[in-house]
Amino acid sequence: MAQLQDKIAIVTGAAGGFGEGIAKLFIQEGARVLLADLDGAKAQKVAAELGPNAKAVQCDVSKGDDVRAAVKACVDAFGPPDIVVNNAGTTHRNQWMLDVDEATFDRVFNVNVKSIYHMAQAVVPSMRERKGGVIINVGSTAGIRPRPGLTWYNASKGAVNLMSKSMAAELGPFNIRVNAICPVMSATGMIELFLGAPDTPENRAKITASIPLGRMSTSEDVAAAALYLASDAGRFITGVELPVDGGRTI
Numbered sequence: 001m002a003q004l005q006d007k008i009a010i011v012t013g014a015a016g017g018f019g020e021g022i023a024k025l026f027i028q029e030g031a032r033v034l035l036a037d038l039d040g041a042k043a044q045k046v047a048a049e050l051g052p053n054a055k056a057v058q059c060d061v062s063k064g065d066d067v068r069a070a071v072k073a074c075v076d077a078f079g080p081p082d083i084v085v086n087n088a089g090t091t092h093r094n095q096w097m098l099d100v101d102e103a104t105f106d107r108v109f110n111v112n113v114k115s116i117y118h119m120a121q122a123v124v125p126s127m128r129e130r131k132g133g134v135i136i137n138v139g140s141t142a143g144i145r146p147r148p149g150l151t152w153y154n155a156s157k158g159a160v161n162l163m164s165k166s167m168a169a170e171l172g173p174f175n176i177r178v179n180a181i182c183p184v185m186s187a188t189g190m191i192e193l194f195l196g197a198p199d200t201p202e203n204r205a206k207i208t209a210s211i212p213l214g215r216m217s218t219s220e221d222v223a224a225a226a227l228y229l230a231s232d233a234g235r236f237i238t239g240v241e242l243p244v245d246g247g248r249t250i
Contacts, residue, residue: 002030003231008078010034010070010123012061012115013088015042017188018138021219022085022226027053029227031083034074036061038088061088061115062107064122071122080126083230086116086160087138094149094196105152112156116163124171132175134230137164138222139180141245149196157182161241168239177238179229183217184245213246 009026013019014035023033023046032053037043040058047056055077059070074081090111092100116137127133142150143157164180171178185194185207197203208214225244228234243249 002028003227003233004083005030007031007082007230008033008074008080009083009085009230010036010074010081010119011085011087012036012059012070012119013038013138014056015039015046017186018183018219018222019085019087020046021223022087023054024050025220025223025227026083026230027051029231032078034070034077034081036070036088061086061118062110064118067115067118068122071119080130081123082132083134083136084119084123085136085138085226085230086119088115089138091150091153091190091193093193096149097151100152108152108156109159112153113159113163116160120167124176127176128171128174133177135164135167135171135176135178136226136229137161137178137180139164139182139241141182141184141243141248144182144241144243144249150194164241165239172238177229177234179234179238180241181222181225181229182241182243182245182249183222184211184243184248186217186219186222188219211246211248212250215246217244217246 009031011019011023014023015037035043035047035056036059043056047054057070057073060066092104139160140157142154143161146154161180168178192199221244
């Protein structure tokens with residue numbers, strides 16, 4: 001039997017990268033998924049490719065009204081969500097910390113951190129009422145073993161990682177599980193920002209040299225971890241930071 005049969009999920013940042021991979025695998029495993037993304041047109045295109053169990057909505061996760069509207073769209077299309085994956089994220093260019101302007105700092109924290117606050121406000125009351133739910137926050141190895149050049153991004157992901165643990169402690173009595181997935185760098189649309197340099201084989205090699213398994217993460221790697229944490233296989237797992245990093249954080 002499919003691992004997420006008849007489950008309803010929301011995945012943010014689902015028009016590409018990790019989010020698209022998670023949405024695709026969840027649907028393959030029997031879930032109905034609302035794809036929320038800042039790029040509404042791209043999310044619609046992905047949803048169309050994934051079939052009738054996928055719906056898309058344009059959503060700026062840094063705005064509470066948008067998040068509430070996305071949750072309502074999920075309820076209207078499929079029902080209240082059993083699973084929420086807070087995947088949407090952004091970064092600043094890899095650079096000296098004092099060169100990141102305040103507007104960029106605010107955007108990083110609003111998208112990476114405040115979005116989870118907005119989503120919790122929108123979905124936890126229903127999950128609490130139904131005595132169950134799964135929240136998966138996409139953190140990062142950057143929040144575990146930070147490196148120079150991405151200080152404010154690292155800090156935002158450190159907040160996501162710790163927030164996930166605290167949410168797990170507070171929501172556990174209501175049978176709501178909360179975990180963080182912490183990927184190492186992937187060849188997604190933000191790779192040049194993370195590198196602070198052109199995306200060349202030479203620059204990628206500098207990254208993979210620090211990963212014992214010798215490669216970057218993929219959307220399939222992250223989706224497999226999300227499936228485990230969302231499914232009954234992970235029913236006793238809550239409050240973990242799960243590195244999907246090929247050993248990067250050893």
